[in-house]
Amino acid sequence: MENCLQMEVAKVSMLNDLNKYSNNYSIRVKIVSISKKMMNDNKNEIYRLDMIFMDEMGTMIQASCLHKMLGKFKDFLQLDECLLITKPSLATNKSSAKYTKRNDKISLYFYTSVKKCLDWSGPKYRFNFVNLKDVVKNKIEVNTVIDWIGYVDICFNLEDISKKDGSKGKRLNLRLEDLEGQKCPVTLWDGFAIDMFAYMNDKKQEKYVVILCHFGMVNLYKEKISASSSLNEHVGSNVISSVEDEFLNNHDFMLIGFLGTISTTKKVLVIGTITAICTDKLWFKIPIRVQDSSGTVSLTLFDFEAYKILKKTAKELLSIQDQVVNSGEIPNPYPEIFDTLIGKRYAFIISVKDYNIEHQVENYGISMATNDDEILAALCAKFNLNQHEQSESLEVPNSCSLSTPVDLMKDEMSCCGDNVTLHPKHL
Numbered sequence: 405m406e407n408c409l410q411m412e413v414a415k416v417s418m419l420n421d422l423n424k425y426s427n428n429y430s431i432r433v434k435i436v437s438i439s440k441k442m443m444n445d446n447k448n449e450i451y452r453l454d455m456i457f458m459d460e461m462g463t464m465i466q467a468s469c470l471h472k473m474l475g476k477f478k479d480f481l482q483l484d485e486c487l488l489i490t491k492p493s494l495a496t497n498k499s500s501a502k503y504t505k506r507n508d509k510i511s512l513y514f515y516t517s518v519k520k521c522l523d524w525s526g527p528k529y530r531f532n533f534v535n536l537k538d539v540v541k542n543k544i545e546v547n548t549v550i551d552w553i554g555y556v557d558i559c560f561n562l563e564d565i566s567k568k569d570g571s572k573g574k575r576l577n578l579r580l581e582d583l584e585g586q587k588c589p590v591t592l593w594d595g596f597a598i599d600m601f602a603y604m605n606d607k608k609q610e611k612y613v614v615i616l617c618h619f620g621m622v623n624l625y626k627e628k629i630s631a632s633s634s635l636n637e638h639v640g641s642n643v644i645s646s647v648e649d650e651f652l653n654n655h656d657f658m659l660i661g662f663l664g665t666i667s668t669t670k671k672v673l674v675i676g677t678i679t680a681i682c683t684d685k686l687w688f689k690i691p692i693r694v695q696d697s698s699g700t701v702s703l704t705l706f707d708f709e710a711y712k713i714l715k716k717t718a719k720e721l722l723s724i725q726d727q728v729v730n731s732g733e734i735p736n737p738y739p740e741i742f743d744t745l746i747g748k749r750y751a752f753i754i755s756v757k758d759y760n761i762e763h764q765v766e767n768y769g770i771s772m773a774t775n776d777d778e779i780l781a782a783l784c785a786k787f788n789l790n791q792h793e794q795s796e797s798l799e800v801p802n803s804c805s806l807s808t809p810v811d812l813m814k815d816e817m818s819c820c821g822d823n824v825t826l827h828p829k830h831l
Contacts, residue, residue, distance in 0.1 A: 554580030661698030
């Protein structure tokens, strides 16, 4: 009766097929995320490894290994390792951060066996990107795990922080923008914060910097919906911004006539009316002339920001222009839709770069633009622009801390707000 005493041979199961009635199965998985939970009384000792497993169908499940089992499995538990795990146990998932819809997780315990898998046929990565607007609009439940991607628009200063457990850390705030124009402040932590800050300040950095976050989490921070990572201790995000915030909280306002006096790289806010479209440039970058009561300046509206205003990509504009050419008509130097910009008043956040300063070139790239009536009205009230424009004087608005052109020359003729390190995406 020897066969009766033998255990049933474990079979390989998909994660969606697991149930709590038996541990007698095997799973073939890849570790796609791993982080350490340290002992409360000894920060140098690991209490638990938290992981996310993915099977060959792309299904994911949370997993953990307690400290008493680490000696047995630690050589196998590495990021991106493919494993064949026999007789794992299903445990209750009490984590507030749910990386899957399951209420259970894989646990490696005494009777579990693990070996490396050499015949993995599943995906290398699997991302489920969300629309960042859905996060901002509170359409995604708090504590939901998300993947997101975006362009780096602004990089602020690296900060020292104190964590809840009393330890010290680093934090780096960024602002990203996705392809739909959604602005998203993002926070990177510790090692990622340090590395990212060094990269953003490296002159050899790429022209466009894109961040992809795997396993970020939607949460509530200071009564605002945000997104952050929790399983990976190094990176997170806070999606808590809006166009209104970017303009109304910007204190670096400057009159156009004073732009040439700036002596350090920075981003400033200007408000003016578009008076002309320049025709001697490639128009997927739209050069415009903008005027206020102190002067006129050339600004460049890049495709990414122009799309939000014109609602058409450069490719679509080229197609329209090609249709005109093919019809036999003599085309305008630029698409007619550009003329809709002329005469409109906008607030612009522009980038003053080393090139502008060193060569005295008053042609600046636009990082953000808006002609929202409410935002413009609020900015006019904040900087007393209506009163200023009715006067023939070139004094700075009263809300600035500096009141005369002489004083402004000393402080670069700007109304300075928080000290930040800024990274324009158009270098």
